[in-house]
Amino acid sequence: MARRFLSIWFRYLTTDWLTIRKPELQTLPFVFATPVHGRMTVTAANALAEAQGITPGNVLADAKAIIANLEVFDEKPDRAAKLLKGLGLWCIRYTPIIALDLPDGLILDISGCAHLWDGEHAYLSEIVSRLQSKGYHARAAIADTIGAAWAIARFGHGAPIVKSNELRTNLLSLPANALRLDPVVLERLQKLGLRTVKSFISMPRSALRRRFGKELLLRVDQALGEEDEPLQLIKPVEPYQERLPCMEPIRTATGIEIAIQRLLENLCQRLQEEGKGLRTAILKCYRIDGKVIKVEIGTNQASHHTGHLFKLFELKIPTIEPALGIELFILEAIKVEDVAQIQEALWGKKVGLDNPNVIELLDRIANKVGPTAIRRYLPDEHYWPERSIKQVSSLQQKPAIAWRVDRPRPIQLLPRPEPVEVAAPIPDYPPMLFIYQGKKHIIKKADGPERIEREWWIEAGEHRDYYQVEDEAGCRYWLFRSGHYTGEQSNQWFIHGFFA
Template sequence: MSRYVYLFFPHLLAEYATRKNPELREVPLVLASPDRGRMVVDSVNVRAFQKGIRAGMVLADCKALYPELHMVETEPGRAGKLLHALAEWCVGYTPFVAVDQDGLVLDASGCTHLWGGERGYLENIRNRLEAYGYTVRMAMADTIGTAWAAAHFGKPFHIVPPEGQREALRQLPAAALRLEPDVLARLRKLGLRHIVSFMDMPRQALRRRFGPSLSFRLDQALGQEVEWVVPIAPVEPYQERLCCAEPITTATGIAIALNRLLEALCLRLSQEAMGLRHAVFKTFRIDGNIQQIEIGTGQPSCDPAHLLRLFEHRIATLEPDLGFELFVLEASRVAPIAHEQSTIWAVSSQSDKKVAELLDRVTAKTGAGKVSRYLPVEHHWPERSIKEAAPLWEKPATAWRTNQPRPVALLPSPESIEVTAVLPDNPPMLFRHKGKLHTVAKSDGPERIEQEWWRADGNYRDYYCVEDEEGARYWVFRSGPYVKGQLQWFLHGFFA
């Protein structure tokens, strides 16, 4: 479950100006900027706020009310820069901080226990921000929407208990849902001033009257709709770079560079208990050409020697020409390494690791999709009775069936044969496959296997196990009932 904190700074710019110029602390202060030929108030400090001056008022009107009002001109873009700086400061509290229009969103999930609970966490933030001179209204809730609403319209220090969004939103005004002005106006016209008055109305009716945004915002606040925000510091990718003073032209040089990058990357991965699943090695040639080689592993690995061996075959495919000046190694996919290694093959985890590394090397050499295991599936149709499994760890879900004879070798697609057989369903007496005549000495069958109608159309197959006079055993089938002029008999496999 996520916990979000919303920090709302009601007097941000005015307080910043006070910080720069402490003697402004005791006077009513407004920051204003020109807008359509007049000065409009952007931000007010607490004293001016108490006198009833709000952001958005025209400066001339305010001056008329309070001639002693002190005015400072707003620097364009200052608010955004300030919020960004505060967001970077907040990274000390959580790695996930996002900048909103007039505040900050903090994802505090799993962070609060370090400050002795949610109350301690919020108090710590507030105390430190107030020491800098910023007034902050803060709220914590399960969703960003509710945290925003509580921070703007609730108490200045508001913790919504987990799953308590519905209760918290009840007494707040409709504006707490971040709605467009025209939707708010329509709500006001209908007397729906508080969220509680329309929260339980049927969603269809709301959508018809107020457009999609109202129910969307309500869902976001209640946690039924996911809300995305972009953190200021995205999670750092696993990437290592190596610049070279002189261009590198030899395979040995490239291998040394790669080894260094792998060691640095694996050190970081092992500190974070992660293992590499897929890596890209990019080489930048001095003439601007970029080449890359990729590897993948079956199990997460952070062993530089093993990973270097996977890359070894591909190094020869790089064309250094005049030389490479920059090498970049990126781990495009990483996965946590399981600490308690369970044995897969009932031998030892050490040998499992060796097999996994061998299969990685084979995959690096032959390309993906060549290594497979087969597991039984509960289907009678021979082609569907086995499925390919992930090379190492999947266990069979059902037992292997041995009650019916099955050949050791199965042809990829059945091959047509000419057969002499007694109608309607006697086994073949002789058959001709690839020009060679086989006389059947012994036979078993038929074993009828029906096509699975819910998967594919087609005829059933009557399988016969036949043995020719030389002792070779074949699996042949007749497809469907007899129809004149149609290929009917096929060879499908060889018994041992």
């Protein structure tokens, strides 16, 4: 298929932008200016100022001499690029492949897009009229090459759409600067009286190269489509992406549901055919007022199950605010992984953490309350109670060492040991009684001590002597003395947990 490009030229990009923001400027001539080599120089002038002969590059003092009541605004160096990027992102509704064309244009690769708008004429007028209704002076042209589209948009007199077989004839009548040439080369051409493309395009290539350098030939070839021209996209195309433009803006939750369902069906079918599953997906909702609402979901295991993924998105629908309406939905699978082939077992089913139902449940929970809430623990090679388990994020990871059951461990462990008051401590024995949260517990039975060192290579501090004790009511506790018995200090006892 022949490639088609659309070039948009914003003739008064920055001044139009300011006029939109300050409508009172519509009837006033104004310019943007910035200091260059110590002089204030005009960088952009609006249509009214340009009509009086002020062009970018003029010195501001001269411009003020022409128009006495000229309004002057400071130029910011990256303003044009920012504006173009914003406009480019807005144009994503027309085609996914868009590149900036600094300082004042956009290039759109529209191959295979125009028929969705009933042909190139309707497509072009839709874009231009939408931009003009926003308040931008926009000119656009469609051609087979970027160079030709660029030239026709800026210098063309006839129809803005160039058919494939008329590319060369259309280019011939254009002036030489329609070829995006370096000013030095352009000046040399002007000096020799070569003002239009047709005056030098049929000259021998070797002569052109000798006199004007390689660049001229490259530009000519690019305009004629003999040389490929790479585009620096403002938004790299995601390999797994589904788009759903809407005829009427969507405003209801049911509408959003239908849109998500349809996008997921297409995406999942594609993923399934390629044996992939998605881990992270983003749904982008392009609203009429220009805002983009993003909703992200993630799964614990690669999945291409439409029903499950829809449930994950369903939880997020309340966060999508349609305002005046959503006109385009884009679903992108950002993270895609190979999916393990699910074997349909005829007898029995997978149990435990491999069960697909459990994995889907955890996906739903992770998307509602955040993945950090889900915890799973494996044994770690430490005696120190707080370090004896480690948290893992994966559901499939198996313990590397066996769980230890030879030492008594409490079923409830306090997040940090709490100090208790004890009475009558004796060396190498638990105390007679302890007071925890104002309540006195007389110790009737005890086991221990179990000495646990702090592991000096990790942190410094006292060791702990743990005792399992039982009070007169039958409640069982885990107490420890921090450090050695000293005889004087009594408040070095802590409670660390409760036994069943």
